[in-house]
Every structure is written in C-alpha cells, then in structure tokens.
Amino acid sequence: MSFVELKQVLKRYDTKVTVNHLSLKIEKGEVFGLLGPNGAGKSTTIHMLTGLLPYDQGEILIDGRSVHKHTIDIKKKIGLVPQDLAIYETLTARENVTFFGRLYGLSGKLLRERVDEALDFVGLKDRAGDKPGAYSGGMKRRLNIACAIMHHPELIIMDEPTVGIDPQSRNHIMESIRKLNAMGSTIIYTSHYMEEVEAISTRVGIMDHGQLIACGTKEELLEQLGRDEKMFITVDTLRDSVLVELRRHPHILSVEVLGNELEMLLKPTDTVFQDILFILSSHQIKPISFKREEPNLETLFLSLTGRTLRD
C-alpha cells in the first residue's frame, strides 16, 4: 500500500476541469517532485491532498485512509508549507510557531520543546523573539517552514518554498528538506526551479492540463525522453521565415529564440543536423557556433508540455 494514493481524482470549477482523473502513488519516505506550468493543477492537487478542497470524483488515500472521510485525522499527519507566507506579522517567530503548534494539539512542555526544535531546525532560534517584519525574505520562508513541521508530520507538502529568496536561504531550505526526509517524513515538493527538483527528488511527476503526463525517477523520465537532445546555434542574423521552416521539420520538436541564439530540441537522426544547416543557408543565415546539451528534466519538460517551467 502506498503512503499517498490518488485514484482517478477529478476536480471541476464550474465547468472547467482543473484536475482530470489524476492517479498517482507516492511511497513512504519519498521526496516527490511535482512539476508543471502555471495552471497545470498542482496547487489544486495539493489543496485536495491537505483536505482544504473537496474533490468531485475519485479517491485520495493517505496512509490507507480517505482524506474525504477522515479529514481531521489526516490533517494531523500533514504539514503544509504554503506558497505564500502564511505567518502573522504582529507575532514573534516563537508565537507564530506556538500558535500553529496548538492547533495541532500540542501543549505544555512538549509544545515548548517542539517550538524550540522547529526554530532551531530552520536556524531561527537566535531570532525567535523577533517579529517577521525584522526578517529577510529567506528568514520569513524558513519561519513559514517551521510553522509546518513542529508537529512532526509524516507527510510534508511544500508548495514552492523557495520563491524569491537568496541562494544562502535556498541552500538552507534544501538542506532542511533532506534532513526532514532522513528523519522519516515523506515530502511532496513543487518548484519552478528544475535544478532543485532534480537535486532532491527521488521521483518526479509532471502535470499539465490537470493530468499527470510523466512520472518516475529522473533516469526513467530521461529514458522516456529517448535520445532527444538540445542544441544551441548562434547565428549572424535571424528571420521569421527561417523559424517557420525549422518548426515545420518533423525531427525538430521545438525552437526557441534567445537573441541571436536558437535553442532547439531535436530527435537525433542521421540527417537532422544537415537539414538545419541547409535551412539556415537557404535563408542566407550564417551559423557562428554550435553547442549540444545532454538531455535533462528541463528538456523533458519542454518536450512534454511545449513550455518551459517558468512559462
């Protein structure tokens, strides 16, 4: 039995389907990276998992129990790190964590210990008496995490926890996630930063249009991608007509323009490179440099969704 299981889950807003018969299994102890462009249905999925939002069809099981039927019990097992900073500016860091700890049923000595532990874990113990207004963006993000982990949740859901912070705080958060995972928590992690997902996830799921379009370990996914490769060609000039012709080519999966550089995802065949050179020369465009890149999750994402992660 998987720790988290979504079975044919459907969610509609009026007539618009935001999560479309989504099925997914996450094992205990995993760090599962959930990727998808904006509007793919990630946040809705997270809200359904945490019991914040009811689903219309299907079933979500956490530790074998239905989220719909046992919402309050399931919530005790989950720690949600929301995308937005959900902390009180009028309270100190310690008061923030204490308040949310009380909502999870902690009290007395245990509550005090857990609050200290959580603040220590995110590196804010020395600033526990300060209000968030005196914190940097990264410190606020860390407090946002502390409020979600003080009750030792079995499942931690992090919705873009590193948005808009400095590299030092990002590293701290990434290290914290590894530690939490090592301590036994299962983690679902969404991010717009592909390198973060690649670095910490044991498995990755890619969502688009409310559906899971790919799921597996990084290696499995890249296997799925096949031998598609990314090529960068710098040219002396660019014309729209050449882009149209390149995009028509059956083995060129996508073409992006970055200044005078063409970024292309290719199905490597014997002739595709020659074809590109021919198309360029037929438009009197002179290539200046070439670069090939090994396939990665970014490539896969582009290949599957036709968009970059930050679109």
Added chain:
Amino acid sequence: MRNILHVMKLELLQISRMRSVLLILFVLPLLLIFVLGSALSSQFSANEYTPEQVKLAVYNQDTGMMKSILQQFFQSTKTQEILSVTNVDSEMELKNRIQAREVDGGLIIPATFSTEIMGGHTADWTYVAGPTTSKNDMVRMMLQAFTDQTTQTQAAAIVLGVNGTPINSSSQKAESINAVKIGKLQDNLYEASSFQYYSCTMLIMFLLFGGMSSAISLLRERENKTLQRMIAAPVAVSHVILGKLLGATIQSIIQGALIIGFTGLVYGVDWGENLLGVGLTVFFTVIASISLAAVLAGILKSSKAVESIYSTIVFIMTFLSGGMIVFVGGELESVGKFTLNYWANGSVFRFMMGVDVNTAWHLLFVLMGIAGVLLLLAIRFARRVGSIYE
C-alpha cells in the same frame, strides 16, 4: 472547543499588538466624549432658559382687516411672553425710540399689508433692527411665522372657494397662529448632561466599530493566507470563524466596560442604577455589530471594501439616530428608527437616566430581535469567509 479558544486568544493578542487599533477602539471614544461633552455642554444645560422680553415699536400704516388681527396677535398671552409692543405714530418716532434704546426694534407695517394678505400674496413689512442681534432674530422669526401662517390660510381660503370670507377678526384666529413655541433640548433628554448623552451615543458607535474590526480581521486572514494554514491544521472552519468572532466579542465587551468605567470615574458620568439594563444593551449591541460584520465579511470580497462600507454605515446610523447632533423631533428622528443606534441609544439612555424604564426594556427587546436576525444571517453568510478561494 480548545481550538476556538486558541483562535480567540490569537485574536486578542493581535489586537493588543496593534497600537493604531487600540487607539481607535479605546482612546478615541474617550477623547470624543470629552470633546463633544465639553463643547456642547451649554446646549445641554439643565437650567430653564426663558428668553428675555423684547420691546418692539410698531408703526402700523395698515387700515384693513389685518390691522386688528395683528393687534390681537400682539396682545395674545403667548406673544406677550416674548414681545412688549408699543404703537408709534411715525417712522421717525420709531427710529428715535430705537436710537434712544427705549425699544429693541421697530416694525413698520405698510398700508397695503391687508390687501396683499387678502389677495393671498406674500405680505412685506419692514423691520428696523435694534442693537441686540438675538432680540432682532427672535422678532424676525415671530413676525415671519405670523405672516407665513396668515398668508397660507388666506391662500387656502381662496383656493377652496370661500373668497369673501377670509380670515375673520375673531380673537380665536389670531390666538391660533402658532408663532411662538418655546422648547429646549432637554425636553427629549430627561435632564441629561452632555457628557451623559455623548458617553451613551459614542459607546454605541464604537461598539459598532468594534464589529468592523472583526470583519476586517476575518478577511485579512484569508488575504494573508493564514486562514489557509489554519484550516490545513486539524481545525474545523466554523471553529476558526467562531474563535475570531468570540475574540472580537470579548474585545468589544472590554471596550464597553472601559468606556463606562472611565467616563464614570474620570468624567463623572452617572450611568444610573440599572447597570444590568445598560450591560444587556451593550451585550446585544455587540452581538448585532459582530453579526453585521460577519454578514458583510461573507458578502464583500476584501477587507478594504468592508472597512469603507461598514464605517460609512456606522457613521450614517450614528448621525441619523442623533448620536452626533441631537434632534428635537422631525423627520430625521423618524428615519433614525431604522438604525441599530436608535434602539441601543434609546435603551441605554433611559436605563442611565432611570426614567421611562418600560420603554427602555421595550427598546432593548427590539434590539435583541435585530441582533437575533443578524446572527441568523451571519450564520448563513459567514461560512463563505471560510472559503480559501475568494
């Protein structure tokens, strides 16, 4: 239940940390009571005020029907309480008497006065002002009231087809012209002092503002995403809302107790002996206020919208109920009945003054009814606040 208390404590803790809110809720009402109570105390003076009699010289050139009617008006008992009339024979004599300060003003009635009135037209007279403005104003008002009423009566007689039998010369007619009405603010206020009156009205107004802060707080939880975090914890949405409203209720009750206690001790406001009645009125005003706030929080989407709409409603209700300017009868007082303040102010005020207590209880029961209806509406609408999707 424990979670309701946690949320309630959080609400109180947050309020206690917001200096601007503390100032508005706890200091501003005391300041306003002091300012209004001091500035308008003369209007509330419980002493009898009888206007000084005005000496008026009258040079009446009119020889028509109105001459005798006017004479009767001047000789009527009510008029004589205010006016002492001396007839003079010329305009010159009239002016000389004013200059000599023998009279306070002079009235010149033109020869056409009766003709104009009998024709249903506006009649003109000339008033020669004396040195005292207040006396001049008083005479002008009385004379204006007299000519307005006689003109209207005659115009009505013409329209109704009884021309030829207009205003007759019976003394009853002249007496019936109601040009003199002496009243005072105290007629409606049971001898209350300005501090008592404004302590009462400001108490109710600021209790209503207390409700606004709860509505804003509820919506800010949603806007700041802390509501999402709270209901991601094992807490029912209804407990979160109930905890917040309970916190606001306690804050309002503390606010009410502080206003009553402080004004009693420092300003010497006598809140009367029926503190149970006052306390119950405060309690049900708070319930009505918080319920109204919850309804608005359920209907409106942003805390800013609630702030502007709710504060406008409270100001209008306070004004219409006479909370800022005391109304002595009239249409505004009737309109005031459609406000929460009218019932709450009326109830507290009568309990405070220890008069007309049966009416006070009646007003309180109406207030309870309003609070009950608003509470039901709040239960219906407040669930919408719990939605994390705006």
